[in-house]
Amino acid sequence: MAKWGEPPATWDKAALHSFIIRVVNSVLHDNDLESSPINESQDLFEQGCNSLQATYIRVAIAWTLCQAPTTKVQFKHLPTRVPQNLVYYHPTIPSLVAYMDAILHSVEEEAAGEPDRSTRTTENMHMLVEKYSQDYPTHHPIGTKGHSEILLLTGSSGRLGTYLLQNLLCDDRVDRVFAVNRQSAKLRLVAVNISEEDLGLDQELLQEICVSITSIIQNAWRVDFNLSLSAFGSNIQFTRSGLNLALKTQTPVPAQFIFTSSIGTVANWAKPGPVPEAPLTDPGLAIGSGYSESKWVSEQLIIAAAEQRGLKATILRIGQLASSIQNGAWNTTDWLPLMPKSGATFGVLPSFSRCVSWLPVDKAAQSIIEVMHGRATESRVDLTYLNVAHPHAVHWDLILESIAKTLHCELVPSHEWMQRLNESADRPTDIEGNPAIKLLDFFRRACASSEGIEDNRGYERKEAMGVPDLETAGARARSETLGQLRPLDQKDADRWLAYWINRGLFSF
Ligand SMILES: NC(=O)c1ccc[n+]([C@@H]2O[C@H](COP(=O)([O-])OP(=O)(O)OC[C@H]3O[C@@H](n4cnc5c(N)ncnc54)[C@H](OP(=O)(O)O)[C@@H]3O)[C@@H](O)[C@H]2O)c1
Incomplete structure (x- = not known):
């Protein structure tokens, strides 16, 4: 074990804290002492931790626990008893310290943190909805509605996003697409800072977007099933920024908001029959991975914006894409x-x-665009839920x-x-x-x-x-592509x- 992974001299909480700080900083910064230290309360994966680094941290902790003079819980094969996903389950410095402390001084079940995980997660999900659903802007109608679409698309560098962009560019009914992405060496379109108000867009471009867009497809997301809810804070913030933008448009109606959510938000569906194409607001349906929990939180923000400000939104529960x-x-x-x-x-x-x-995935992209065009002409309903899967x-x-x-x-x-x-x-x-x-x-x-x-x-x-x-009648009715798809x-x-x-x- 490298020097940074050496066990602490004592086993009290303060010593464990220093040990975790040493391990995490060394692994994440590759021993580069110049780098600024890791933020203790923020999720490590939000600070750039990758799966290999998470493995190194886990190995250092497992190996160190083996060196401890006493563990109240006697692990026979301790290294393999430490969960493979340890850092994903405990993604901050305090929670890793608490894990080690619990193993050393308490009981195994407590250390695993399982019994009350779902209660804590539900509280966190509600807390995030509360935090990000305050003070939506009010839309002030300006002008009259034209016939063509001007789009703002997020996540166009990904798998689904690439096909969405390709199909939108070939679509005669679409006048212009603002493709908004994180800074990327490969693709240079509209680069944004997702954690800033108004996405950090310069004023001139923001104004151009606000006076013209008719639809937003919020498609960007971190697709990783191992991460905890806390690793998705910036994605949730990004959804909120998109909602603000939709409501701030200087157009006859707010830009319609299309959200590529996931079947994960209903993963725990246990009723007899398929999931209906309707809002299901029980957070318990989504609990199990931070990915689906964070999608659930974002869905609630969209529902709140539709209820409070009359936003026209479509939430797509997308199944597995091939x-x-x-x-x-x-x-x-x-x-x-x-x-x-x-x-x-x-x-x-x-x-x-x-x-x-x-x-x-190409058929999914086409069906989303068909839904968007159909939705633009339907003005009565504020919120539509559709299940997008192979029929x-x-x-x-x-x-x-x-x-x-x-x-x-x-x-x-x-x-x-x-x-x-x-x-x-x-x-x-x-x-x-x-x-x-x-x-x-x-x-x-x-x-x-x-x-x-x-x-x-x-x-x-x-x-x-x-x-x-999934029930898919609504999606099939709105998308010719889905209606005519051949079986795999x-x-x-x-x-x-x-x-x-x-x-x-x-x-x-
Ligand atoms: N794939 C599926 O089976 C499936 C199923 C259900 C729902 N969905 C949903 O469909 C959407 C697209 O999925 P995909 O399979 O195309 O995923 P993908 O290939 O991983 O693409 C994700 C896109 O989101 C961007 N992104 C990732 N993390 C981000 C962050 N923190 N901030 C801003 N942008 C970020 C990526 O940009 P970079 O290029 O900068 O990383 C990329 O453009 C997602 O919302 C996903 O949840 C997918």
């Missing part, structure tokens, strides 16, 4: 490709007796069979695959070759809820991986696999 129909490009770091990657190691892939409704579910095994065949894997009951993954996670050296371990908790939850016996009063859930079934088949799976092989995901 690669585009055109080219099979599906990011190799997503959860799905990590499954065949692990399969190539174990020789097995999970089978589920359920379906998937994954929507090709034809296909059997999981049909899709996975083809991948399994090419990789010479056998399809086995999902609990058997999960068992192999758990065993692999207990071998610290496996993580490089088997990155599915990084999403261990996600896979555990998904497999458990796919297999569990559900009390769903006679309703048989269709979707695999614990994903709730094995040829699609072959294209994804060819892409992953080309990108060097497998070592054969």
